[in-house]
Amino acid sequence: MMMDQSCPGKVEPILEILDGKWMLILLFELFNGNKRFGELRRKLHPISPKTLTDRLRLLEEKGIVTRTIYPGVPLHVEYDLTESGRGLQPIFEAMWTWTQSYGAYLRNETNEGEEAGKVM
Amino acid sequence: MMMDQSCPGKVEPILEILDGKWMLILLFELFNGNKRFGELRRKLHPISPKTLTDRLRLLEEKGIVTRTIYPGVPLHVEYDLTESGRGLQPIFEAMWTWTQSYGAYLRNETNEGEEAGKVM
């Protein structure tokens, strides 16, 4: 595997899927088997229905999820990962692994003490 | 590896690193060995210097990069990945792998023809 100069350009399209508020956490929920609109909305609370719709439509456009309407009482809709959607799983596994190794050390403070970087 | 219900919450901190415009592509550049401010700025063109500074400062706060000033003529600054920063690499490798498998099928069209999802 090479991540040479040409790589970033080629990976750009995946940024459209993963970048932006809610996208990663939404995909997590889909991997965890949460498929229905209301279900996702509850898990991602306090996401607004508009924003959730926007995100799901984007994933649909990109071929990551399918949208299936189940008529009935009450009617409901399920979002399923496509093959390429499921193919994202190794990315999420790598994130999980990273979190286990380094997540605890993530700094959040405003770092009031030191300012600029070190000088050589 | 398990990605159960509790996982999304625990992975949240990594979203602060990867989410948002420029972050993924910026980290790519750092992996590719581009370290200096101007270098990154050129690669990420047309990013504004302010935005680039903001991103680099965030990564510094999170402990992903260090900032080192090299006095001299002209002076320059290098941004280096920390251990936890380098630890992000498997995530990027997974993205690259995904792109090789599915990137070509990413749809971009407005999908004028069909509208809603299929009905069961």
Add this chain to the structure above:
DNA sequence: TGCAATAGTTTCAAAAAATGAACTATGGAG
């Protein structure tokens, strides 16, 4: 006909993010 439940849409305002242009700082060479 009215109601309950799901899954949205619409509208408009608010908040956040990104940008452009111009300016500051540093330090040695000439």
Add this chain to the structure above:
DNA sequence: CTCCATAGTTCATTTTTTGAAACTATTGCA
């Protein structure tokens, strides 16, 4: 004491994103 190159900063403005609130649509049962 001016110039060059690097690496920023500052401020005002624009653009994008997000959000809340209220409304629509569908279905079948009572």
